[in-house]
Amino acid sequence: MMILFDYWRSSAAYRVRIALNIKGLSYDLVPVDLRLGEQSQETHLQRQPQGLVPALEIAEGEYLTQSLAILEWLEETCPQPAMLPQDPVLKAKTRSLMYQVAADIHPLNNLRVLKYLTGTMGLSEDQKTQWYHHWITQGFSALERQLSSGPYCMGDKLTYADVCLIPQVYNAYRFEVPMEAFPHIKAVYDHCLTLSPFVEASPER
Numbered sequence: 182m183m184i185l186f187d188y189w190r191s192s193a194a195y196r197v198r199i200a201l202n203i204k205g206l207s208y209d210l211v212p213v214d215l216r217l218g219e220q221s222q223e224t225h226l227q228r229q230p231q232g233l234v235p236a237l238e239i240a241e242g243e244y245l246t247q248s249l250a251i252l253e254w255l256e257e258t259c260p261q262p263a264m265l266p267q268d269p270v271l272k273a274k275t276r277s278l279m280y281q282v283a284a285d286i287h288p289l290n291n292l293r294v295l296k297y298l299t300g301t302m303g304l305s306e307d308q309k310t311q312w313y314h315h316w317i318t319q320g321f322s323a324l325e326r327q328l329s330s331g332p333y334c335m336g337d338k339l340t341y342a343d344v345c346l347i348p349q350v351y352n353a354y355r356f357e358v359p360m361e362a363f364p365h366i367k368a369v370y371d372h373c374l375t376l377s378p379f380v381e382a383s384p385e386r
């Protein structure tokens with residue numbers, strides 16, 4: 182049985198939970214409480230030397246880290262249902278959407294960055310929220326231009342782009358980012374939340 186070292190509100194871990202559910206794989210969840218700083222303890226650093234979640238233990242003492250690397254590993258080892266298009270151009274476009282969320286939007290709003298802003302840099306809670314909204318809004322504005330027909334990011338096929346987008350939208354709602362300007366993103370979010378792999382992976386579950 183695989184073990185996912187997880188935090189319920191971590192959007193990177195949420196991506197992996199969704200992907201494991203879509204691939205129909207069983208796994209145990211072991212919480213790493215980010216509020217208590219458990220991610221920085223030696224036991225967790227042995228799994229994930231960056232002090233982040235998720236980490237996926239795929240065999241005793243064998244850990245995979247970085248959610249996108251885990252998604253790619255799942256695609257290679259458990260190819261059905263396919264979560265990346267076969268066509269090289271569509272595959273590159275899907276990965277582009279994935280990276281826009283995971284490499285460009287999410288890192289700016291990660292817990293350790295927000296804590297650094299309010300701690301070391303002395304920003305107020307309002308300024309922190311302004312930072313958060315700014316980078317989400319900028320990232321979502323670009324994504325919104327790239328989504329069109331739905332119901333998924335890449336049209337009629339569910340892909341890893343949706344797996345990356347939905348947790349980021351969850352976070353945006355949580356931080357009360359105005360979403361009116363992003364009807365296509367909202368439509369993909371609403372549609373994916375009707376699907377059981379997404380429902381079962383949701384933080385509230």
Ligand SMILES: N[C@@H](CCC(=O)N[C@@H](CS)C(=O)NCC(=O)O)C(=O)O
Pocket residue numbers: 190191192193194215220232233234235246247248249283291292293294
């Ligand atoms: N690029 C990493 C990001 C992992 C990450 O940033 N995880 C966050 C939760 S979403 C975390 O563990 N934060 C702990 C902290 O900031 O101290 C991945 O995709 O796995």
